[in-house]
Amino acid sequence: MxxxxxxxxxxxxxxxxxxxxxxxxxxxxxxxxxxxxxxxxxxxxxxxxxxxxxxxxxxxxxxxxxxxxxxxxxxxxxxxxxxxxxxxxxxxxxxxxxxxxxxxxxxxxxxxxxxxxxxxxxxxxxxxxxxxxxxxxxxxxxxxxxxxxxxxxxxxxxxxxxxxxxxxKADRRENIEPTHRTIGLDVGIESFYTDSQGSQADNPRFYRVGEAKLKQLQRKISRKVKGSKNRAKARALLGKAHLKISRQRKDHAIKLARCVITSNDVVVYEDLRVRNLVRNHCLAKSINDAGWYQFRVWLEYFARVFGRVTIAVNPAYTSQQCSSCGTIVKKSLSTRTHVCQCGCKLDRDHNAAMNILNSGLGTTGHVETSVFNAGNASGELTSILAGESLSG
Structure with a gap:
């Protein structure tokens, strides 16, 4: 559809x-x-x-x-x-x-x-x-x-x-040349994602940018009499501000997901449980502002359109494990550099992205993967594994 x-x-x-x-x-x-x-x-x-x-x-x-x-x-x-x-x-x-x-x-x-x-x-x-x-x-x-x-x-x-x-009722499909490239993505808050090549995409933080204006509009609503026309007008302005942020986040997810899919034949990412992650009240606002779930949905959609392969892997220990020797190196969230005794020194997110890619390629054919055929591509915005691991 x-x-x-x-x-x-x-x-x-x-x-x-x-x-x-x-x-x-x-x-x-x-x-x-x-x-x-x-x-x-x-x-x-x-x-x-x-x-x-x-x-x-x-x-x-x-x-x-x-x-x-x-x-x-x-x-x-x-x-x-x-x-x-x-x-x-x-x-x-x-x-x-x-x-x-x-x-x-x-x-x-x-x-x-x-x-x-x-x-x-x-x-x-x-x-x-x-x-x-x-x-x-x-x-x-x-x-x-x-x-x-x-x-x-x-x-x-x-x-x-x-x-x-x-x-x-229509099938959307687009044929593009294969790139012969595979990539692993580690989503984060400092940067929206870091891939296995070490490249990063900036996190725009649309809600954080517009938060001051939202607070100002909310205060205006509080000053108005309940049930009055002025309060209704103030609520309309607040609704438009929230709608703008929502559209900005969606537009960013669409453009970024399309770019990732068209640039790679296989995309591997974490099978995150966003519902559990937002229980951390210190990070909940930043996680929701990033819009990881929406980005994943569009990744899987464009994979169907362009006939690419997407693989969701278990995120366990992807940040702690060394991508070079496999040793577990414990790190807190504040530690942004991975340093292993084998001599491997990488950015924390870059190391995680490499682990995600290795895990995805190592399990291809043995676990459920999101393999799409361009001949059956459609415009339904559905997540292949969302029902199992993500909250809609």
């Missing part, structure tokens, strides 16, 4: 209709969660049928088309099935028991109640919500894909406005 996003332009009454639809989606999802809590044997199809029952019982729920109501029920079932899967896999810690949603921000349409213009410059929603025609503005070209390939349309509310997402 490819996901293209466009900014939506319309009248305030249209945006109010979108907000009403978002509340209906949240209502149906929460009702389905409540039904499952009261009747644990409820299945996916029972929730889908229940969405039709809710439409008959509540007039505002009937305004949303049938497929969108079913999509809302599917969201509830996704939370339930994820909880069941975590219990079966015996995931350590909390299993993700389904919770009632308080701030839904999107509506999903399937193949009904929307019609896109032939020019692909506008889209019209025809359900009873009364959204009507919205103008679209973006950099993607939808004319390349026929209308029947558009399988989902989402309306999303963000801090800076409303967006329309198109989920298109």
């Amino acid at each position: 490819l996901v293209f996003e466009f900014k939506a332009y319309g009248r305030p009454s249209q945006f109010a209709a979108i907000d009403e639809g978002i509340r209906v989606v949240q209502f149906i999802r929460n009702k389905c969660i409540r039904l499952w809590m009261e009747h644990p044997k409820t299945g996916k199809y029972d929730l889908s049928k229940y969405s039709a029952v809710l439409a008959k019982g509540f007039s505002f729920a009937e305004k949303l088309n049938a497929m969108s109501r079913q999509a809302s029920a599917d969201r509830a079932w996704a939370a339930i099935s994820r909880f069941y899967d975590n219990c079966k896999k015996k995931v350590p810690g909390k299993k993700g028991y389904p919770q009632f949603q308080k701030s839904n921000r999107s509506i999903e349409y399937k193949t009904q109640s929307w019609k896109i213009a032939d020019s692909r410059k506008s889209i019209t929603f025809t359900d009873k919500l009364g959204i009507g025609k919205l103008k679209l503005k973006g950099t993607r070209d939808l004319n390349v894909y026929p209308k029947e390939d558009i399988k989902r349309v989402r309306l999303i509310k963000r801090a800076d406005g409303y967006y329309v997402q198109f989920c298109i």
Whole structure:
């Protein structure tokens, strides 16, 4: 699946209709969660049928088309099935028991109640919500894909406005020449990553850079009266500031991951448990600011697109072991240089990256590796090993 996003332009009454639809989606999802809590044997199809029952019982729920109501029920079932899967896999810690949603921000349409213009410059929603025609503005070209390939349309509310997402059934693949290079990556805080060649990528620290402005905007919110329009305006400004940081981090991860994948045939990295790492309150902010998980997701995605190989290895002792002789040299986090009795002296992260590469190449063919075929590449942003080792 490819996901293209466009900014939506319309009248305030249209945006109010979108907000009403978002509340209906949240209502149906929460009702389905409540039904499952009261009747644990409820299945996916029972929730889908229940969405039709809710439409008959509540007039505002009937305004949303049938497929969108079913999509809302599917969201509830996704939370339930994820909880069941975590219990079966015996995931350590909390299993993700389904919770009632308080701030839904999107509506999903399937193949009904929307019609896109032939020019692909506008889209019209025809359900009873009364959204009507919205103008679209973006950099993607939808004319390349026929209308029947558009399988989902989402309306999303963000801090800076409303967006329309198109989920298109298409295979994305790009053929590039092999580089005959392999590389190991050690992610860190001082530098975003250090590779096995000794090269480093700077850590931009987007949150740290914008933290002063965020604190200033937060203080402005605290001074406003709760429920007032001025407080709502101050909250909108804070939301836009957070959204900017989020987009900066995503853009950085995409560009860096694409560069790494196109420059190497095999990429080896640590199979980190980010959920456990952020328990260290001294480093939690810096780890979250770095965005290691997002970088890994895009690495695996571009590996599928370009037909490269990615391997996730166990991070145990990669920083302590000597890459030259294999001896364990204990080091604290403040020790940035690896010095071994065999005479090996390297930067701590460079030594770890070499260990990661050696571990990945030594276990290829014996453990699960992320091997991708360019002929089957797609645009789904999924992590091959994420369910086993990382928190989404």
